[in-house]
Amino acid sequence: PQNIFILGIESSCDDTAAAVLHNGRILSNVVATQEIHQKYGGVVPELASRAHQQNIVPVIHEALSRAGISKNELSAIAFTRGPGLMGSLLVGTSFAKSLSLGLKIPLLDVNHMQAHILAHFIEEKEFEKPHFPFLALTISGGHTQIVKVTNYFEMEVIGETLDDAVGEAFDKSAKILGLPYPGGPLVDKYAQKGDPKAFPFPKPKVEGLNFSFSGLKTSILYFIQKQVKEDPKFIEDNIEDICASIQHTIIGVLMDKLKKAVKQTGIKQIAIAGGVSANSGIRQTLKEAETKYHWKTFVPKFEYTTDNAAMIAIAGHYKYISEDFADMGVTAKARIKM
Ligand code: KG4
Ligand code: ZN
Numbered sequence: 001p002q003n004i005f006i007l008g009i010e011s012s013c014d015d016t017a018a019a020v021l022h023n024g025r026i027l028s029n030v031v032a033t034q035e036i037h038q039k040y041g042g043v044v045p046e047l048a049s050r051a052h053q054q055n056i057v058p059v060i061h062e063a064l065s066r067a068g069i070s071k072n073e074l075s076a077i078a079f080t081r082g083p084g085l086m087g088s089l090l091v092g093t094s095f096a097k098s099l100s101l102g103l104k105i106p107l108l109d110v111n112h113m114q115a116h117i118l119a120h121f122i123e124e125k126e127f128e129k130p131h132f133p134f135l136a137l138t139i140s141g142g143h144t145q146i147v148k149v150t151n152y153f154e155m156e157v158i159g160e161t162l163d164d165a166v167g168e169a170f171d172k173s174a175k176i177l178g179l180p181y182p183g184g185p186l187v188d189k190y191a192q193k194g195d196p197k198a199f200p201f202p203k204p205k206v207e208g209l210n211f212s213f214s215g216l217k218t219s220i221l222y223f224i225q226k227q228v229k230e231d232p233k234f235i236e237d238n239i240e241d242i243c244a245s246i247q248h249t250i251i252g253v254l255m256d257k258l259k260k261a262v263k264q265t266g267i268k269q270i271a272i273a274g275g276v277s278a279n280s281g282i283r284q285t286l287k288e289a290e291t292k293y294h295w296k297t298f299v300p301k302f303e304y305t306t307d308n309a310a311m312i313a314i315a316g317h318y319k320y321i322s323e324d325f326a327d328m329g330v331t332a333k334a335r336i337k338m
Helices: 035-040 045-067 086-103 112-121 166-176 184-191 214-230 234-265 280-292 310-321
Strands: 005-010 015-022 025-033 076-082 107-111 134-139 144-151 154-160 269-273 296-298
Touching: 005 045, 005 086, 005 310, 015 045, 015 310, 025 045, 035 045, 045 086, 076 086, 076 112, 076 310, 086 107, 107 112, 107 310, 112 134, 112 144, 112 269, 112 310, 134 234, 144 234, 154 234, 166 184, 166 214, 166 234, 184 234, 184 280, 214 234, 234 280, 269 280, 280 296
Parallel strands: 005 076, 076 107, 134 269, 269 296
Antiparallel strands: 005 015, 015 025, 134 144, 144 154
């Protein structure tokens, strides 16, 4: 097959996204971010699905128009089946099914977490792709996993969080500091100017390759409450150092587990994926690991870190090649295994 045009549709959480891929190369990648959730300090599922309803047609139109192709040229429709918020997933799933039926082209169901990892296979000139097998650290607002990736769709979770995801650890810490949602990018911004060793926070003790972040959040909360009692301007005066210290602790936890996973599997190729892989500290630490530990590390382009449809389209592209099509009976699933 020489001319594969895949339309990818992503609607698992609060971003409505569509992308068009030609033979694995991006023609367009459109995301409509929902601002409405900011004032609630988190994603409100009911509001998210309503916004997806409003955004999905214009976003798909925009993706096709920026790609410069008509819907009749599409080879197949790829959509996020899960995991995610049911009401949000239903919008993309139903729309993808209707479009595939109307255009009489195949439907491809995609696992959102696999797609975050497969984003590394989007054709980009200056970007090198990982070789199988490699380890993927998926770090987002909903997930924290170490995955052994043996092939495009052969993935095994070898470690995961027992409570909060890394993104939640960032967002909840940010909330304690009075920063708006989602606070992860703001913690990153302040951290760049702060001293990472200013305030040592205890690293959680968890066996094996699993993670736990809820204890860290609690110790940050108690620390901040205590300091603010003594000095009401503590946060304001130390925001950069506090953020740098929180980020340093989180990165330390991730690196400890990665080192363990490398030792256990003998695999030294590491790819990061998911919203938190946009974090500048994580990106830098991982690049440094190339010389420090002789790993080969893969960091995605910024636009493929947070939720997007390009990653759904590339996952669809590989499913299309292996003719792994979904039938009309396929349903959205809030929880799916890797
Ligand atoms: O993958 P994603 O867009 O959505 C989920 O599937 O969860 O990830 C969103 C998460 C949020 O928790 C957000 O705060 C975090 O990624 N995030 C960051 C940064 N950019 C996004 N966390 C730390 N530093 C960043 N630069
Ligand atoms: Zn995601």
